Amino acid sequence: MTFTIVARDKDTGLLGIAQSTNPLSVGARCPFIRANVGAVSTQAYTDPGLGPLAIELLSLGHSPEKVIAELGESDPGYAWRQIGIVDRHGRVAAHTGSEAKNYKGAVIGDGYVVMGNLLLTDQVLPDMEKAWRDSAGELFEERLMRVITAGRDAGGDAGGHRSACLMVYDTEPYGRTDLRVDFAPKKKGEPDAVDLLRRAFDTYRPMIPYYKVRPHNPSMIGWIDWLKSQGIEYKD
Template sequence: MKTILLSAMAILLCLPVFSQNPGVEKEAFAHTYSIVARDTATGEMAVGVQSHWFSVGPLVAWGKSGVGVVATQSFVNPEYGPRGLKLMEEGKTAVEALEEIANSDSGREYRQVAFLDSHGNTAAFTGQNCVEAASHITDENFSVQANMMLNEETVPAMAESFSRNSHLPLAERVLEALKAAQETGGDIRGKQSAALIVVGANRVEESWKDKKIDLRVDDHAEPIKELGRLLRTARAYEYMNRGDLAMEDGDVDKALEEYGAAEKMFPDNLEMQFWKAVALANAGEIKEAKPVFDKIFKKDKNWREMLKRLPKAGLLDVSDEELKQLTD
């Protein structure tokens, strides 16, 4: 009952805003801190965001490979995302694209938005009616912005962190900036959701290749910590994917290398152990593969049945006798 009353009060408090400005929708809250950034070495671009609001990612973070990225927050106008990307794809700079959309937005003073294009140009806007503490810092190849923060330290801390961690891959660098924001106090309301997307330097035809990283934590007591766990898991599975590709190409040594790297990151993950053992078996190392399979089967017998199915699928090249030896 208390939660219902608080939600009702929040809506009532915002009614004057909605009645005075029809451009502001009551559904589109995303008071938050975020970063848009580009890696000068790879050309990859990213958006990282955290908010005390459910599922902040789909509303705030937008990106397209070879084009740019957008973070749109505060009282969100989602149009800034797809329209901003379209304008940048057509050749407008981040500054030109943001100005064109903001100038036609009757609710612009309630918005906070950041654009970054594929050349590293950045543009940001913090409306006068964004809830304090609200500000942004733009620089070449990154912009950090926040509203409804506990204090004024959040945005400078993000900028300092991003600049200081230039040795890290872009996704990890963005994550460190989010951590820095939270360490200053972050969102005055607390924590709930976070998201991280990374797009490539070059345009792609296939939409499923557009986002290199697309991670969301929709509802969690420690969203940034959970986002970090997911990013580490994603990195491990990048090794797994490369191992799979090596297996398809018949490069068992490469597959062993990739699967082994993944297993080092998550030594208790049965699937990672399994595919490394499969690579060993395909390399003719039956004696080495056998104890690994036995350990896996002891923990979950379904993997034994899985192994029996692989020869037919062309993923395990062993004799019937060797397969029996591995599964007994």
């Protein structure tokens, strides 16, 4: 149903999530990040309310492992949920309920978790983790994109890929990158949500430094002129 990476960049402290799924608008229901606190994805037969609750518990200093346990105590539907958590220290925990559909599981590493449910093959998660490891040194968002692309290429969601999202937070209370594809029709030969997210990110990527500076310098030149000043020609 959904495949995801939740991660912290150990060099910069950036927190991020990338994911794709068959249902619409995954970015509206599953990913939650608060700067300097942590990142959470709640998926499978998700209760979106668990995301803000998990973030609040992390903000109180609870470890990801403790948050996983506390969510289980409060949620009567916990057997249907899949949850991955990374906190601002890079500590990680995950839960995959017994009622989540196969293939399912989570792989935990240093500062990251890759996880999924209702996956087409059992190769999805290993390939996602490999993409994460192989992309060390790349821009954080690029690494996240490569991970979900690898998951999709290994089969991804057994139902297809109608929606996808990429979310990264720095120290500000808003995302440095927050891109979504809410609906990509399942038509043979047409780009799926992961393809469209890649297109959106490749277009947005040069703007990351611009949007970092502009809140503190609102009189700076417009974004198209700024791109030109960087030697980049914008094309729709």
